[in-house]
């Protein structure tokens with residue numbers, strides 16, 4: 578079952594002006610519930626524009642976007658567009674710049690607070706989200722501005738996780754972090770995926786990270802979908818990706834390393850071998 582489906586979706590910025598730009602053109606795509614999808618493509622290929630349609634932040638210039646089977650901009654649904662934003666959580670690049678509350682707790686509680694939940698339920702969700710991103714309880718009453726860069730980012734991710742979205746979209750969540758911080762955050766996202774069976778979309782420039790964590794890869798090129806397939810199949814067509822300027826890790830090398838870590842690639846998820 579497709580959790581996200583687009584039909585001939587296009588997005589044109591500044592339409593009808595000399596600055597008109599087709600950022601996404603005629604994209605028809607189905608993302609299966611529970612998939613872990615890596616999203617790649619050169620800068621300006623339309624990745625950010627496309628993903629902002631998945632939670633209703635951008636409205637298509639033409640075409641449709643369905644979330645969980647519902648056309649979100651259909652007359653009868655568009656008044657509930659807020660609910661789509663709870664269902665599909667979007668973590669922007671450098672999300673720590675969006676922290677604004679005086680404590681970590683309040684920042685993470687902000688999203689669930691807008692969902693009309695009880696204080697008790699909000700508390701449960703904040704604790705759960707903090708645990709998911711590996712933030713100890715002692716941080717709850719600290720100011721987010723006193724934390725390290727990696728910790729701030731975790732607070733921002735926890736704020737989205739606390740809404741328990743069915744789909745979690747992360748735009749370059751590890752940008753600017755050191756390798757240790759990077760592995761930690763990606764490991765936690767993988768664990769979140771495995772435990773909640775939610776759908777993950779991870780936009781990344783790192784092909785190594787995509788190969789390690791994603792089961793499927795969506796390749797954007799010049800405002801369109803160039804490829805959407807399993808990580809093995811997409812990376813085995815590496816000559817085409819290289820032509821687009823995307824450096825693809827040697828597939829065999831990546832898979833060898835994964836197997837040395839006790840991981841194997843299946844259709845959608847990595848499973849730990851028994």
Ligand code: ADP
Nearest residue numbers: 590598600618619620621622623624625626627
């Ligand atoms: P990516 O995320 O792959 O880098 P984007 O979706 O950000 O790609 O951008 C796709 C194209 O749309 C680029 O040419 C970019 O310059 C243009 N674009 C992005 N946002 C805007 C905007 N707000 N106004 C006008 N053009 C934009």
